[in-house]
Amino acid sequence: MTQFGAAFTEGIIAFAATNIDDILILLLFFTQIDTNFRRRHIIIGQYLGFLAIILASLPGFFGGLVVRREWIGLLGILPIAIGLKQLISGQQESTEVQTVSDNFTQTSPSNFILSFIWTILHPQTYKVAAVTIANGGDNISIYIPLFAGHNLASLGVILMVFLVMVGVWCAIAYYLSLHPAIAAVLNRYGHHIVPFVLIGLGLLIMYERGTFTLLPWVK
Numbered sequence: 001m002t003q004f005g006a007a008f009t010e011g012i013i014a015f016a017a018t019n020i021d022d023i024l025i026l027l028l029f030f031t032q033i034d035t036n037f038r039r040r041h042i043i044i045g046q047y048l049g050f051l052a053i054i055l056a057s058l059p060g061f062f063g064g065l066v067v068r069r070e071w072i073g074l075l076g077i078l079p080i081a082i083g084l085k086q087l088i089s090g091q092q093e094s095t096e097v098q099t100v101s102d103n104f105t106q107t108s109p110s111n112f113i114l115s116f117i118w119t120i121l122h123p124q125t126y127k128v129a130a131v132t133i134a135n136g137g138d139n140i141s142i143y144i145p146l147f148a149g150h151n152l153a154s155l156g157v158i159l160m161v162f163l164v165m166v167g168v169w170c171a172i173a174y175y176l177s178l179h180p181a182i183a184a185v186l187n188r189y190g191h192h193i194v195p196f197v198l199i200g201l202g203l204l205i206m207y208e209r210g211t212f213t214l215l216p217w218v219k
Contacts, residue, residue: 057147
């Protein structure tokens with residue numbers, strides 16, 4: 001597998017494994033759209049929250065510049081441990097989303113640029129971003145070892161995959177908001193899949209970093 005191919009694969013697996021529950025949260029948001037809570041607030045808020053998580057995970061990349069890739073791969077134990085813990089405990093995380101209804105309707109400027117800025121500054125956007133950060137805080141422990149050991153080019157591939165996947169996640173959640181039966185199935189079985197995906201991600205991180213070569217019987 002090429003360097004960029006590995007980065008592309010790791011990016012998709014890492015995002016999907018750590019953000020399955022985000023679809024459920026986004027689904028709840030999309031079902032509460034009204035005149036004061038629009039789709040753009042949800043989408044932009046999701047991006048802002050996820051960007052904050054990425055920034056908090058970047059120390060893994062900078063640490064990887066001074067540490068051997070083989071040793072960095074040991075950090076892949078983190079997602080494996082998280083996956084095993086979820087698999088053993090069998091407990092599903094629950095997230096409460098509280099929405100606040102305002103007693104008035106705010107109008108946004110007609111100019112596109114001003115409207116975009118207004119949306120970013122809108123309180124509803126920051127509510128979505130805050131929920132995204134709170135729900136994705138544990139993702140940092142996955143993204144730090146993922147970023148570590150990559151060069152700047154492959155890190156850029158992963159970040160581009162992440163940004164595209166955020167949009168895909170929003171689109172999926174919006175689609176599910178129109179089909180409640182599908183959302184019920186995801187809510188029932190999604191958490192059973194996550195532990196195995198996390199374990200696989202950890203093994204992939206260790207394999208791509210050459211960590212298994214540290215084992216005496218591999219040499």
